[in-house]
Amino acid sequence: xxxxxxxxxxxxxxxxxxxxxxxxxxxxxxxxxxxxxxxxxxxxxxxxxxxxxxxxxxxxxxxxxxxxxxxxxxxxxxxxxxxxxxxxxxxxxxxxxxxxxxxxxxxxxxxxxxxxxxxxxxxxxxxxxxxxxxxxxxxxxxxxxxxxxxxxxxxxxxxxxxxxxxxxxxxxxxxxxxxxxxxxxxxxxxxxxxxxxxxxxxxxxxxxxxxxxxxxxxxxxxxxxxxxxxxxx
Numbered sequence: 001x002x003x004x005x006x007x008x009x010x011x012x013x014x015x016x017x018x019x020x021x022x023x024x025x026x027x028x029x030x031x032x033x034x035x036x037x038x039x040x041x042x043x044x045x046x047x048x049x050x051x052x053x054x055x056x057x058x059x060x061x062x063x064x065x066x067x068x069x070x071x072x073x074x075x076x077x078x079x080x081x082x083x084x085x086x087x088x089x090x091x092x093x094x095x096x097x098x099x100x101x102x103x104x105x106x107x108x109x110x111x112x113x114x115x116x117x118x119x120x121x122x123x124x125x126x127x128x129x130x131x132x133x134x135x136x137x138x139x140x141x142x143x144x145x146x147x148x149x150x151x152x153x154x155x156x157x158x159x160x161x162x163x164x165x166x167x168x169x170x171x172x173x174x175x176x177x178x179x180x181x182x183x184x185x186x187x188x189x190x191x192x193x194x195x196x197x198x199x200x201x202x203x204x205x206x207x208x209x210x211x212x213x214x215x216x217x218x219x220x221x222x223x224x225x226x227x228x229x230x231x232x233x
């Protein structure tokens with residue numbers, strides 16, 4: 001079900017498990033002035049959600065925000081064959097059958113001035129058995145003053161299952177807006193990461209919408225600033 005967050009911006013959520021832990025996942029929906037819709041990190045869209053989206057506008061872009069949030073792109077493309085897929089560099093190796101129309105950093109993508117984005121260069125994650133590139137794209141929606149991130153920070157709290165709370169306490173991402181220490185270990189090029197963080201924090205945002213964890217609407221910039229300084233220190 002769509003939940004309106006602010007002017008021209010909605011989210012939809014679904015359960016999602018990672019390494020056996022319930023972490024949930026979230027899609028962000030942006031309505032542009034021409035009634036077109038941008039779906040960032042699409043989830044599995046059921047008939048009810050599809051009807052809500054169709055009532056809002058016409059889906060124009062399906063956006064993979066990093067190399068890990070691509071699981072439902074094929075499903076979404078079948079529902080919206082007219083929509084163009086935008087993805088980061090490297091997604092083609094994970095989804096070779098997708099018709100990718102535009103690639104961040106290779107193509108100049110203009111969202112009519114209604115959505116800004118930058119590449120979170122230097123940021124990496126630690127996953128079982130290896131350190132992996134994320135190629136995460138971070139977005140800023142000026143109309144709602146919302147920062148939209150994916151796996152570059154989390155905010156797990158008491159609304160999550162006890163086992164998830166315990167696990168995230170151990171890795172340092174419980175009840176705080178920041179990456180876990182796993183990301184700190186994985187991110188080796190601290191100077192490049194620091195420059196990217198500085199650009200992100202230069203945006204005038206008041207809210208942080210992430211893929212995993214509860215949305216932060218109060219003191220969001222201050223909390224994220226503190227969380228990222230921990231990453232690059």
